[in-house]
Amino acid sequence: MTVHFALFMFVFAMAYSTTSAHRARDFSSTTGPVVKFFEWFGNLSMFCGRLVRAAFTPPYEVREFVHQFDELGSKSLPLVALAGAATGVVLTLSTRDSLIRFGAKSFLPAVVVFSIIKESGPIITALVVSGRAAAGIGAELGAMKVTEQIDAMDASAVNPYKFLVATRVLACMLMLPLLTLVTDFFGIVMGWVANTAAEPISLRLFIHDGFKDVTFNDFLPPTLKTIVFGLLIGIISCFQCMPPAVLKASSAPQPVPWYWPLSSSFWRMCCLFT
């Protein structure tokens, strides 16, 4: 709780410091990177504020939201499935030898299932989506900015935050858990295939042994934490191309840093253990 409060105060301080960032710019050149650092967080906070206001006030862009659901979700499906399958195979093959050495071969299904549903599945899904969908969002919004489509939306009295940003962020948040389920499924199935290739085992036995001690507490929190990953991916990919209008416009769209979901997961683990 204390950590969360400290994080909130830090973000608030960044947002407040943005208003004085222009005065700070008059200082020596050594303060340039520091000012930019504070400005970036301040811009991000203002962007998040506008996003929340756009997402929770009517009218709602339901058609565009459904369209983004398809763009970000169903079109990421093959890649996510492939990533999950590869993860399952690699995990099984690399873990099998170690378990045999310690005489714990029978635990292999449980190790594969627990590893995939608790961490590998969510992280792999977030990495794949941040690489594919987020880059697509950034490129699309960047192209719209350059060709004045976002200005045209403003000129038509349509809030671009509602139509472009809120729909994409919400779609990311809702698609990530569903895509994680797909990753988990393919990871576990291909884990069985890889195990069967080494030593035949029936799928039924594999599933039974793997899920024997799995509870909803093991499955739901890791799957639902991908909502936060989706939020990070959506916000960062949209923010790079649509900073708040009050402040200086950003440069060309940047790819979503892959470390955001990883660092978010790390931060969450730290909070749980403190």
Add this chain to the structure above:
Amino acid sequence: MPNENANTASEKHTLPVLVQSLRKSFGEQTVLNDINLDVAQGETLSVLGRSGTVKSVLLKLTIGLHRPDSGSIRVHGEEITNLPLKPLNEVRKKVGFLFQQAALYDSLTVEENVAFPLRRHCRMSDDQRSKRVRELLANVGMDQDAHKMPSEISGGMQKRVGLARASLSSQTFCSLMNPRPAWIRSRRRRSTT
């Protein structure tokens, strides 16, 4: 005399567009300095200049896409320079704006592009909306291409579609960036035949 001055001042404030002492800079570069202009009802005003002389910036300032550093911009008497977004959008609903490259939305068809503001600002049935859009596209000679995507039509055709979209909301005034005389003349010819 004082009454005449008061009348002149009040008439000025009801002009469709009134710009006074406008100043705009980007960083340290001042691009507009002490600009004054007014556009009367029914008047057509052309802003001419070489490329890079911030004609587009001036037009964008008149609908609040940029905020000036100082000065006043009034649209039908309403000061828009520091207007919050919601009332500013009410002003924008009555102003048509055609961008230099038409700024059509890439993911929507020609018909959907023109229907975009209608769908959000007017309560219409699908049939009524479709009919209205077809009329606007017919005015610019693009009714046969309504189902096409912007990438499938030429630049000139995109500008015509942009003009159709801008004419939806041009109750107060219409700003056209770099309109082409050829298809404006052809449009006039079509409307008279």
